[in-house]
Amino acid sequence: MHERIWLKAAAAAVIIGLALSPAAAEDYKLVEPGKLTIATTAEMPGIVPTESGLAGYDGEILAIIAEKLGLKLNPVKMEWSGVIASVQAGRMDVLGGNVAWTAERTKILALTDPTQYFANGITHKQGEAMSHLADLEGKRVATITGFSFIPELQKIKDIQLSFYDTSDAALRDLLAGRVDAVLADPPVMGYAIAQNPDWKLEFTPFADNNPDYPMLTGKGRQFVLGLNADNKKLRDDMNAVLAELWSSCKLKEIGTKYGMSDNVWFQPGADNPRAGVDRPADWKQPHCQ
Numbered sequence: 635m636h637e638r639i640w641l642k643a644a645a646a647a648v649i650i651g652l653a654l655s656p657a658a659a660e661d662y663k664l665v666e667p668g669k670l671t672i673a674t675t676a677e678m679p680g681i682v683p684t685e686s687g688l689a690g691y692d693g694e695i696l697a698i699i700a701e702k703l704g705l706k707l708n709p710v711k712m713e714w715s716g717v718i719a720s721v722q723a724g725r726m727d728v729l730g731g732n733v734a735w736t737a738e739r740t741k742i743l744a745l746t747d748p749t750q751y752f753a754n755g756i757t758h759k760q761g762e763a764m765s766h767l768a769d770l771e772g773k774r775v776a777t778i779t780g781f782s783f784i785p786e787l788q789k790i791k792d793i794q795l796s797f798y799d800t801s802d803a804a805l806r807d808l809l810a811g812r813v814d815a816v817l818a819d820p821p822v823m824g825y826a827i828a829q830n831p832d833w834k835l836e837f838t839p840f841a842d843n844n845p846d847y848p849m850l851t852g853k854g855r856q857f858v859l860g861l862n863a864d865n866k867k868l869r870d871d872m873n874a875v876l877a878e879l880w881s882s883c884k885l886k887e888i889g890t891k892y893g894m895s896d897n898v899w900f901q902p903g904a905d906n907p908r909a910g911v912d913r914p915a916d917w918k919q920p921h922c923q
Contacts, residue, residue: 670706675731718743745858747877776796906918
């Protein structure tokens with residue numbers, strides 16, 4: 635297998651010129667003046683550096699944001715286990731690529747409005763019924779070091795967890811029969827499966843809606859971009875660009891290129907978890923009309 639086993643059809647990034655004036659570089663606290671330094675695991679369909687810019691769902695969004703704000707792109711490949719700490723410490727400007735919003739992360743990062751919505755699920759071999767928390771009891775389950783839902787996984791009875799730095803390593807072990815299931819980013823799993831039908835794998839969203847496991851089974855959870863907590867001016871200007879992309883449904887157009895065309899990715903759930911946490915109490919979740 636290739637080192638990045640689902641990068642068979644990485645799309646070229648699309649950068650569209652937008653109407654607003656570029657922001658002054660001195661308004662932002664950047665690692666390098668005039669550059670947006672991006673921490674990325676380089677996994678499709680998140681953020682993948684290419685010769686012409688960035689590919690992937692968040693990659694194309696960040697390319698649009700950088701163009702709008704008059705910044706150059708400077709992606710830096712990292713393992714996920716070090717991504718949050720690097721942004722928190724100011725060694726990187728922004729992180730993205732299927733990063734879930736959590737209340738805990740609001741305490742250490744400035745988080746943007748959502749780039750899309752999602753629900754977690756189980757990646758498993760075709761023909762196996764795995765859609766509930768109970769289906770993971772006693773199973774060998776792979777997940778990614780540093781993921782926010784790990785404490786919830788650890789509560790499942792007799793689960794045997796294995797931790798990986800990358801999703802492709804976890805999928806290799808699933809294909810080889812060394813684990814029974816993978817819990818990782820839904821877009822990454824969906825893209826990998828779509829690009830490799832011969833693997834005979836499935837991604838099944840959790841059928842549970844268990845309040846004791848909100849990160850695993852919650853519906854309409856948000857993917858966001860994260861910045862250093864002191865970089866709120868940049869965060870706010872990024873939100874202004876995201877608002878335009880939601881209003882025009884450009885986000886759904888980008889998502890369709892990466893297998894994310896269903897409304898589930900662009901419509902919020904019934905709950906509004908950020909209201910009164912890192913957004914005003916009357917904040918409305920954006921959606922694609």
